[in-house]
Amino acid sequence: MKHLHFAFFFMITTFSSIAQTKTIGKFIIEDPSFNSLIDVNTKIEVLAEGFEWSEGPVWVKEGSYLLFSDVPKNTIYKWKKGEEVSVFLNPSGYTGKMPYSNEPGSNGLTISNDGHLIACEHGDRRVTIMPINGKGGKFTLADRFNGKRFNSPNDVVEAKSGDIYFTDPPYGLPEFISDPSREIDIFGVYKISKDRKVSLEVEDLLRPNGVALSVDQKTLFVAQSDEKAYIMAYPIKSDGSLGKGKLFFDASYLNNQGLKGAPDGLKVDQDGNIFSSGPGGVMVINKYGKLLGRIDLPSATSNLAWGEDGSTLFITSDMFLIRLETKTKGANY
DSSP: OEEEOOOOOOOOOBOOEEEEEEEOOEEEESSGGGGGTOOTTSOOEEEEEOOSSEEEEEEETTTTEEEEEETTTTEEEEEOTTSOOEEEESSSSOOSSSOOOSOOSEEEEEEOTTSOEEEEETTTTEEEEEOTTOTTOEEEEESEETTEEOSOOOOEEEOTTSOEEEEOOSTTSTTGGGOTTOOOSSOOEEEEOTTOOEEEEEOOOSSEEEEEEOTTSOEEEEEEESSSEEEEEEEBOTTSOBOOOEEEEEOHHHHHTTOOOOOOOEEEBTTSOEEEEETTEEEEEOTTSOEEEEEEOSSOOOEEEEETTTTEEEEEETTEEEEEEOSSOBTTO
């Protein structure tokens, strides 16, 4: 690990939270089994709004609060019931001289097996880890592969084994795919092993984005957010490396129906169902790859997280932070 002396702080600055319950969106049912996961009479609540592009939500069990990124604002925010939304960390993903790009900040966040905050940082082009209480500084888990800097790490997940998987699309680069600072030609899916060695696991996706583990942790799901919108499934071998992937769900037919968006962040419930942002909001897909229904939202949706008792789904959707009570729970919650 590289230890960085990093100036971060926990501020009490408030943001735009909703004093009274504001609801948004609707449910689209494609299969009756959708009703076993979500009560269609449940309110889709807006908890806060006014963000530029909300992303990467993660629930912190010790403290019972949610963290999420606003990528353009280079900030991680904190939401806790009964409190105003506040700034948790700034800068969150780029510590250099601004302006840098349209998306300089942190993106995907996850809590490590030992309770630390792991973040994908666009501007600093790395994956980091820091104590959730902010004491002890921030460490770089990975910022290069074969000596070359990553493009802009996007989303991340840690397996029970300690292996960390993350994606590296170009979304955080100032000039996107044409940025002159690019050092890696492909947009890969990588693994950071327990001994902090970095390996390239997938190199044939145009825009790898969100990642999630199956209930038994034997499969890694990867969202592809290019014009070809789909979710891939990769078997995880005994050594943590990924086997040959197969198409899990093709979302392009929803685009053909006029719905905008592509798979981005995704999470798995206790029964193996996939909740994925995508065309029209959030797609709910069973473990066999069948679309059960959608949480239809009016704005582009980026990511999700299980929280509270494990049955609450938090959703980041453009300017909104959203909460939805479900009838299921997150995998291994």
